Amino acid sequence: xxxxxxxxxxxxxxxxxxxxxxxxxxxxxxxxxxxxxxxxxxxxxxxxxxxxxxxxxxxxxxxxxxxxxxxxxxxxxxxxxxxxxxxxxxxxxxxxxxxxxxxxxxxxxxxxxxxxxxxxxxxxxxxxxxxxxxxxxxxxxxxxxxxxxxxxxxxxxxxxxxxxxxxxxxxxxxxxxxxxxxxxxxxxxxxxxxxxxxxxxxxxxxxxxxxxxxxxxxxxxxxxxxxxxxxxxxxxxxxxxxxxxxxxxxxxxxxxxxxxxxxxxxxxxxxxxxxxxxxxxxxxxxxxxxxxxxxxxxxxxxxxxxxxxxxxxxxxxxxxxxxxxxxxxxxxxxxxxxxxxxxxxxxxxxxxxxxxxxxxxxxxxxxxxxxxxxxxxxxxxxxxxxxxxxxxxxxxxxxxxxxxxxxxxxxxxxxxxxxxxxxxxxxxxxxxxxxxxxxxxxxxxxxxxxxxxxxxxxxxxxxxxxxxxxxx
Amino acid sequence: xxxxxxxxxxxxxxxxxxxxxxxxxxxxxxxxxxxxxxxxxxxxxxxxxxxxxxxxxxxxxxxxxxxxxxxxxxxxxxxxxxxxxxxxxxxxxxxxxxxxxxxxxxxxxx
Numbered sequence: 001x002x003x004x005x006x007x008x009x010x011x012x013x014x015x016x017x018x019x020x021x022x023x024x025x026x027x028x029x030x031x032x033x034x035x036x037x038x039x040x041x042x043x044x045x046x047x048x049x050x051x052x053x054x055x056x057x058x059x060x061x062x063x064x065x066x067x068x069x070x071x072x073x074x075x076x077x078x079x080x081x082x083x084x085x086x087x088x089x090x091x092x093x094x095x096x097x098x099x100x101x102x103x104x105x106x107x108x109x110x111x112x113x114x115x116x117x118x119x120x121x122x123x124x125x126x127x128x129x130x131x132x133x134x135x136x137x138x139x140x141x142x143x144x145x146x147x148x149x150x151x152x153x154x155x156x157x158x159x160x161x162x163x164x165x166x167x168x169x170x171x172x173x174x175x176x177x178x179x180x181x182x183x184x185x186x187x188x189x190x191x192x193x194x195x196x197x198x199x200x201x202x203x204x205x206x207x208x209x210x211x212x213x214x215x216x217x218x219x220x221x222x223x224x225x226x227x228x229x230x231x232x233x234x235x236x237x238x239x240x241x242x243x244x245x246x247x248x249x250x251x252x253x254x255x256x257x258x259x260x261x262x263x264x265x266x267x268x269x270x271x272x273x274x275x276x277x278x279x280x281x282x283x284x285x286x287x288x289x290x291x292x293x294x295x296x297x298x299x300x301x302x303x304x305x306x307x308x309x310x311x312x313x314x315x316x317x318x319x320x321x322x323x324x325x326x327x328x329x330x331x332x333x334x335x336x337x338x339x340x341x342x343x344x345x346x347x348x349x350x351x352x353x354x355x356x357x358x359x360x361x362x363x364x365x366x367x368x369x370x371x372x373x374x375x376x377x378x379x380x381x382x383x384x385x386x387x388x389x390x391x392x393x394x395x396x397x398x399x400x401x402x403x404x405x406x407x408x409x410x411x412x413x414x415x416x417x418x419x420x421x422x423x424x425x426x427x428x429x430x431x432x433x434x435x436x437x438x439x440x441x442x443x444x445x446x447x448x449x450x451x452x453x454x455x456x457x458x459x460x461x462x463x464x465x466x467x468x469x470x471x472x
Numbered sequence: 473x474x475x476x477x478x479x480x481x482x483x484x485x486x487x488x489x490x491x492x493x494x495x496x497x498x499x500x501x502x503x504x505x506x507x508x509x510x511x512x513x514x515x516x517x518x519x520x521x522x523x524x525x526x527x528x529x530x531x532x533x534x535x536x537x538x539x540x541x542x543x544x545x546x547x548x549x550x551x552x553x554x555x556x557x558x559x560x561x562x563x564x565x566x567x568x569x570x571x572x573x574x575x576x577x578x579x580x581x582x
Contacts, residue, residue, distance in 0.1 A: 001578070002552075002561050003516050003552050003561065003564055003576070003578050004576065004578045005499055006561065006564050006565060007502070007568060007573070007576040007578075008499055008500070008501055008502050009499055010502075010565055010568060010569075011502040011503065012502055012514075012568060012573055012574065012575065012576055013501070013502040013503070013504060013505055013575050013576070014502070014575070014576040014577070014578060015576070015577055015578070016577075016578045016579075017523075017526065017577065017578065017579040017580050018580070018581060019521060019580065019581065022581050026581075031496070032494075032496060033496075033499065034496050034497050034498050034499035035498075035499045035501075037501065039501070043521075043526075043580065047521045047522050047526075047580065048521065048522070052525070055522060055525060055526070055529075056529055059526050059529040059530055059533075060529065060533060063526070063530065064530060064533050064534075067530070067577060068537070071504065071505045071508075071575050072504050072505060072506050073504065074501050074502075074503075074504045088489075088491070088493070088494065089488075089489045091488065091489070092488060093488065093489065094486045094487065094488065095487060095488060095489045096486075096487050097484050097485065097486045097487070098484055098485065099482040099483070099484060099485070100482065100483075100485065103485050103487055106487075107487075107490075112490050112491070120485035120487045121487050121488050121490060122485055122486055122487060122488070123486070123488060126488065143495060144492065147494060148494055148495050148496050149491055149492035149493060149494050149495070150492040150493045150494075150495060151492060152492055155490060155491065155492045158488055158489070158490045159490050162490060183558070235490075239490045239491050240490075240491060240492045339555065340555045341555060342555075390520035390521050390581070391519060391520050392520070392521070392522050392524065392525075393519060393524050394519075404554070404555065449555065449557075
């Protein structure tokens with residue numbers, strides 16, 4: 001759709017071939033790019049499932065006439081977007097007045113909620129949040145694709161209220177959205193079919209100041225800080241970028257194309273005491289910040305591995321199992337990382353595992369290097385998994401020949417040759433958290449160039465300590 | 473406020489909008505092309521969803537209807553969804569001008 005709209009801007013008539021299931025998302029994308037009437041030729045059904053004969057028939061019967069019509073039967077329409085957006089409310093406009101239940105119904109009908117009750121965002125409640133930042137409420141932090149809506153301090157507070165956050169979480173909420181709108185993150189890919197979910201990783205003294213859980217059950221709902229802020233991010237992604245699930249029969253288009261999907265992740269706060277005790281550095285230092293700074297990192301998570309147990313005092317006990325179980329679980333998704341030459345899987349390690357590894361003289365970099373060197377898979381499986389997703393012409397030989405990827409991926413014609421799963425050691429993330437009394441690790445698969453880890457410092461207001469004490 | 477609201481002893485909440493201002497520049501559709509003879513069609517592909525099988529069939533049929541059409545295929549124009557997608561889209565207008573594109577097909581997906 002992006003290239004089609006770019007062509008239309010150049011006065012070149014364009015037609016986009018879109019499979020049925022992607023129609024709502026295509027229209028949502030087009031609207032955000034300025035076109036309320038994109039010219040689409042629908043491929044009916046699921047192209048990845050059709051036989052060659054079915055595909056041929058659909059191309060000739062459905063696509064061809066629609067493409068020719070799309071070029072030839074069009075009127076030069078003045079888009080009505082400008083008029084529609086001028087009818088939208090201003091930030092402080094009261095859009096509804098009602099009881100708690102009536103507010104829920106109102107927000108639900110407009111797809112402004114997430115299936116859970118929301119705290120009504122009154123002006124007073126929003127202004128409470130604004131006490132915890134020195135920034136102007138109307139400051140525009142960035143533009144959220146695909147609906148091209150402004151991310152502002154004000155609407156961060158509104159969604160924070162709705163999600164059930166406490167006002168003092170506001171500096172963290174702002175840092176999260178700063179990460180989200182950073183072009184490196186690729187927010188516009190937030191509705192892709194793998195259905196990835198952003199994960200917030202938190203470092204710094206703010207973990208204890210705001211009572212985040214970083215121990216047992218760290219990834220469970222329960223603690224208000226971890227849970228409400230995790231919910232806030234998914235709610236914000238629905239409301240401002242527009243990642244709502246399209247619903248048949250509704251007039252609202254939606255750009256969340258998650259096929260099966262997953263739901264919001266609670267905030268993952270690191271156990272920085274445990275990290276210090278074993279002589280490792282916090283995750284935020286790996287991301288380029290100084291120890292002791294309050295830092296938020298947001299990255300995509302597309303799947304989670306088994307809880308993986310490793311025992312014993314020898315480093316090899318732990319590393320072999322982590323490589324065998326977590327490394328192997330990551331095989332399936334390696335094709336994206338290899339194609340993109342970037343992939344940022346994350347391993348969450350309980351403090352006891354990290355300590356056993358550190359006691360063996362290993363640093364985090366040693367762990368990453370071991371995984372990089374030892375986790376490999378047969379080349380033919382990389383191609384098989386890719387071709388069964390949507391990349392039917394995925395070819396490692398072609399990618400190497402074009403210079404797109406390293407020659408290490410095509411050192412021979414042998415389809416069983418082993419190729420590395422991890423792209424670079426420094427792209428592997430390690431966070432120490434979870435029950436210190438249990439020997440468990442878990443892997444979080446990231447979605448290559450979609451949702452690349454972006455870290456932002458949390459900016460505190462000048463009177464932070466005073467504000468914390470005042471609202472205790 | 474309706475009667476039910478007025479009769480209710482529950483508090484009423486005056487709420488604001490959770491979205492943000494849309495900053496969209498409207499785009500007009502390009503003029504129509506009625507006859508592709510003597511014109512150039514550019515075919516864009518995101519390297520997914522069997523576009524490499526769709527295009528040869530389309531090209532064969534387009535040439536039957538417009539014998540004098542010129543087609544610049546996806547192999548020439550490159551992957552619209554490759555690792556350097558952002559750069560590709562930014563440089564895309566130059567690519568279309570370079571090939572004298574009169575009409576465009578983009579495949580496949582969203």
